[in-house]
Amino acid sequence: MSSNLTELLAQLPALLGGHLLLSASALLTGILFSIPLGLAASGSRRLSSTVLAAAGVIQTIPGLALLALMVAALGGTIGFMPAYLALALYSVLPVLRNTVTGIAGVDPTVIEAADGVGMTKWQRMMQVELPLAAPVIIAGIRTSTVWVVGTATLSTPVGAPSLGNYIFAGLQTRNTLSVVFGCVFAALLAIALDQLVRLAENAVRHRNKSRGLLAIIGLALLIGGGLMPLVFKHHSQSNFPGAPLAGMEITIGAKTFTEQYILAEALAEDLVNNGAKVNRLDNLGSAVLFDALAADEVDLYVDYAGTLWTTILKRSEPAVQAQMLAEVTDHLSSNFGIGIVGRLGFENAYAFAMGRISANRLGIESIGELANQPTALTIGGDPEFFARPEWSRVRDIYGLEALGTRGMDSTFMYGAVRDGAVDVITAYTTDGRIDAFDLVVLDDPKQAFPSYDAILLVSPQLTGNTAFTSVLGKWIGTIDTALMREANGQVDLDGATPKQAAAFLRARIDAAR
Amino acid sequence: MLSLTNVSKSYDDRDPVVDQVSFAANVGELVVILGESGSGKTTTLKMINRLIAPSSGVIRVNGQDTSTVDPVILRRSIGYVFQGVGLFPHMNVAQNIGITPSLLGWTSNRIAHTVDRLLELVRLNPADYRLRMPFELSGGQQQRVGFARALAAEPSILLLDEPFGALDLITRYEVRHDFQKLQEELGLTAIMVSHDVTEALLLADRVIVMRNGRVLRDATPDDLVADPGDPYVARLIEMPRAQARFVEALAP
Numbered sequence: 001m002s003s004n005l006t007e008l009l010a011q012l013p014a015l016l017g018g019h020l021l022l023s024a025s026a027l028l029t030g031i032l033f034s035i036p037l038g039l040a041a042s043g044s045r046r047l048s049s050t051v052l053a054a055a056g057v058i059q060t061i062p063g064l065a066l067l068a069l070m071v072a073a074l075g076g077t078i079g080f081m082p083a084y085l086a087l088a089l090y091s092v093l094p095v096l097r098n099t100v101t102g103i104a105g106v107d108p109t110v111i112e113a114a115d116g117v118g119m120t121k122w123q124r125m126m127q128v129e130l131p132l133a134a135p136v137i138i139a140g141i142r143t144s145t146v147w148v149v150g151t152a153t154l155s156t157p158v159g160a161p162s163l164g165n166y167i168f169a170g171l172q173t174r175n176t177l178s179v180v181f182g183c184v185f186a187a188l189l190a191i192a193l194d195q196l197v198r199l200a201e202n203a204v205r206h207r208n209k210s211r212g213l214l215a216i217i218g219l220a221l222l223i224g225g226g227l228m229p230l231v232f233k234h235h236s237q238s239n240f241p242g243a244p245l246a247g248m249e250i251t252i253g254a255k256t257f258t259e260q261y262i263l264a265e266a267l268a269e270d271l272v273n274n275g276a277k278v279n280r281l282d283n284l285g286s287a288v289l290f291d292a293l294a295a296d297e298v299d300l301y302v303d304y305a306g307t308l309w310t311t312i313l314k315r316s317e318p319a320v321q322a323q324m325l326a327e328v329t330d331h332l333s334s335n336f337g338i339g340i341v342g343r344l345g346f347e348n349a350y351a352f353a354m355g356r357i358s359a360n361r362l363g364i365e366s367i368g369e370l371a372n373q374p375t376a377l378t379i380g381g382d383p384e385f386f387a388r389p390e391w392s393r394v395r396d397i398y399g400l401e402a403l404g405t406r407g408m409d410s411t412f413m414y415g416a417v418r419d420g421a422v423d424v425i426t427a428y429t430t431d432g433r434i435d436a437f438d439l440v441v442l443d444d445p446k447q448a449f450p451s452y453d454a455i456l457l458v459s460p461q462l463t464g465n466t467a468f469t470s471v472l473g474k475w476i477g478t479i480d481t482a483l484m485r486e487a488n489g490q491v492d493l494d495g496a497t498p499k500q501a502a503a504f505l506r507a508r509i510d511a512a513r
Numbered sequence: 514m515l516s517l518t519n520v521s522k523s524y525d526d527r528d529p530v531v532d533q534v535s536f537a538a539n540v541g542e543l544v545v546i547l548g549e550s551g552s553g554k555t556t557t558l559k560m561i562n563r564l565i566a567p568s569s570g571v572i573r574v575n576g577q578d579t580s581t582v583d584p585v586i587l588r589r590s591i592g593y594v595f596q597g598v599g600l601f602p603h604m605n606v607a608q609n610i611g612i613t614p615s616l617l618g619w620t621s622n623r624i625a626h627t628v629d630r631l632l633e634l635v636r637l638n639p640a641d642y643r644l645r646m647p648f649e650l651s652g653g654q655q656q657r658v659g660f661a662r663a664l665a666a667e668p669s670i671l672l673l674d675e676p677f678g679a680l681d682l683i684t685r686y687e688v689r690h691d692f693q694k695l696q697e698e699l700g701l702t703a704i705m706v707s708h709d710v711t712e713a714l715l716l717a718d719r720v721i722v723m724r725n726g727r728v729l730r731d732a733t734p735d736d737l738v739a740d741p742g743d744p745y746v747a748r749l750i751e752m753p754r755a756q757a758r759f760v761e762a763l764a765p
């Protein structure tokens with residue numbers, strides 16, 4: 001537990017800094033955009049209602065979807081930019097709405113007096129309307145602040161480091177402390193920023209210079225402090241100046257589950273030992289991660305042949321392992337310039353799993369027997385799975401139309417099937433909980449699921465770098481399914497951190513050599 | 514100096530609220546517009562500094578057609594006292610009074626000096642009142658600040674919409690007296706709207722009686738009393754006397 005806490009604290013400066021930089025710059029942009037827009041629109045009732053309606057539509061897009069849309073809109077760029085743009089858009093509505101209503105709420109006799117004393121439209125806006133609407137506008141800014149700081153936790157899957165990393169990783173690795181850690185710091189940050197805005201408002205309202213100074217100092221400290229770890233960017237430094245990868249800077253990506261964290265951690269340690277500087281981008285969505293690799297924003301990650309076969313090659317028929325790997329390699333190389341170093345050795349397939357007792361009771365051994373049950377069964381799984389071509393294929397091949405589906409985070413589904421909340425789950429074959437929870441994997445006689453060999457993908461810019469690929473080459477064929485399942489189980493069942501599991505993995509690989 | 518010729522105002526396609534109004538004020542004259550509620554007094558006043566654009570007719574200030582002048586420049590040269598006072602709630606007394614001078618780019622020294630002089634003029638102790646916010650003033654004090662604000666940029670024309678409305682009778686008498694002295698001293702041309710017949714007869718060089726947007730009479734107080742010329746005007750003029758007789762009858 002205490003090593004867990006130390007590990008969490010070690011990440012805090014970078015994650016808090018990233019979160020703060022992201023929220024503060026998005027907010028500032030949103031405010032600088034919304035207030036003038038609100039002022040311009042407030043002149044005309046029709047314009048203001050149009051603008052408000054547009055901002056309202058943006059607000060109805062769920063935060064995560066807006067972030068993902070930004071990645072797509074920027075042609076696969078991940079990291080700060082898409083998150084910043086999405087959050088800036090998100091911050092617009094409250095400020096815009098309050099600017100329009102604040103200006104509309106200014107007493108018309110005061111407006112007339114402003115005209116009467118000889119103010120131009122601009123002077124009236126700056127000297128009368130804006131100051132009188134300020135409390136309402138600032139209330140909007142405070143709402144935006146809290147929204148943006150909260151929503152920024154969702155920027156983790158698009159590759160912008162934030163306090164959301166604690167939440168996403170904690171959720172996947174059953175590390176409650178990590179989830180709580182992320183939530184508490186996000187809340188503290190929201191409260192701190194909100195209070196600073198309030199202090200600034202007070203200072204303006206009461207023309208109190210010392211309070212204003214305090215607010216400015218507070219903001220400067222908060223933002224300056226947040227930027228420190230980013231300015232003095234902390235890379236894992238090489239201890240071996242003459243090492244094969246000395247001087248290289250490599251970004252390793254990971255998807256949103258335990259196995260990916262462990263592998264990314266293990267690979268990162270190996271690359272550092274070989275002299276490289278390594279950046280980590282955990283918790284990226286599958287599609288986001290692939291696009292980022294193609295765009296050279298990520299240099300290395302582990303993907304699965306079957307996943308690429310269906311989502312990138314858009315193939316629906318199964319293929320034998322070797323043929324599939326050959327075709328995937330060829331396709332990725334000629335269409336994206338992405339290199340495949342090779343197979344790690346294990347396969348992390350989708351498989352249907354049931355509790356042993358209920359499987360026996362219902363007499364189910366293979367997937368086809370799930371259909372035609374007297375009462376329709378319910379299948380639980382990652383929402384991503386039910387949107388994937390694999391699901392429609394399995395469903396069509398075995399006639400599973402009658403099954404009810406229930407989307408849930410993959411980390412919860414093993415417990416759900418054990419406790420009978422669902423009848424079947426779409427398990428991952430390397431998950432340690434299959435053994436631990438006494439689940440049975442159903443046979444797939446018609447080979448509806450393709451094979452999911454874990455493979456190392458390398459970005460176009462590093463494909464030709466032989467120093468790099470030869471370091472990675474030592475990983476080929478080193479991890480079998482049993483070993484991977486054991487490492488995963490340490491995290492998912494025994495409460496180890498991914499770092500500890502990675503150390504275990506590397507020790508076992510070294511021992512085997 | 515200031516003249517209105519056949520000035521009308523109508524909203525949409527409704528009957529005009531100001532209908533073919535013509536009158537003039539010579540330099541240094543005080544003209545009082547008298548009339549019942551809704552008769553078009555405020556509308557007429559606002560058309561003079563173009564807070565409201567006339568639908569038709571010509572308004573001249575110093576011989577110049579106001580429709581050819583930038584309204585912002587025009588308004589800075591005309592003092593306006595609003596019916597509802599209309600002080601800026603977020604500015605203190607000094608800032609309210611100094612607003613037009615600051616728009617005209619006066620030095621802050623000159624503005625501060627003017628503010629203090631005007632506060633004394635409207636009988637508010639500068640040291641006490643300079644930094645107060647409008648909500649810290651009584652209705653009558655607000656009205657006096659509004660009055661000072663209208664005078665601040667040393668206009669040659671003053672438009673006043675019931676400037677003494679919120680004052681008690683005695684203060685009203687004093688402030689009115691001050692105003693009359695000031696107006697004569699500065700040689701201000703003033704158009705003042707009032708409900709109060711006695712006030713109109715006491716102060717005005719000429720009285721304009723309006724009803725339903727039209728001018729019923731345009732005369733000196735003496736002529737008006739000697740010959741109302743219209744049954745409505747006659748009744749209006751009779752009101753103060755009737756009231757006086759009533760008060761008289763109460764006396765032992």
Ligand SMILES: Nc1ncnc2c1ncn2[C@@H]1O[C@H](COP(=O)(O)OP(=O)(O)OP(=O)(O)O)[C@@H](O)[C@H]1O
Pocket residue numbers: 524530548549550551552553554555556557596
């Ligand atoms: N913006 C407007 N649109 C339509 N009608 C208006 C508008 N402003 C004023 N009016 C109408 O014009 C008429 C004259 O209004 P005005 O304010 O000039 O009256 P007034 O003589 O100043 O009255 P009071 O003594 O009550 O202040 C009223 O009947 C009023 O309802």
Ligand SMILES: [Mg+2]
Pocket residue numbers: 554555556596674
């Ligand atoms: Mg009026």
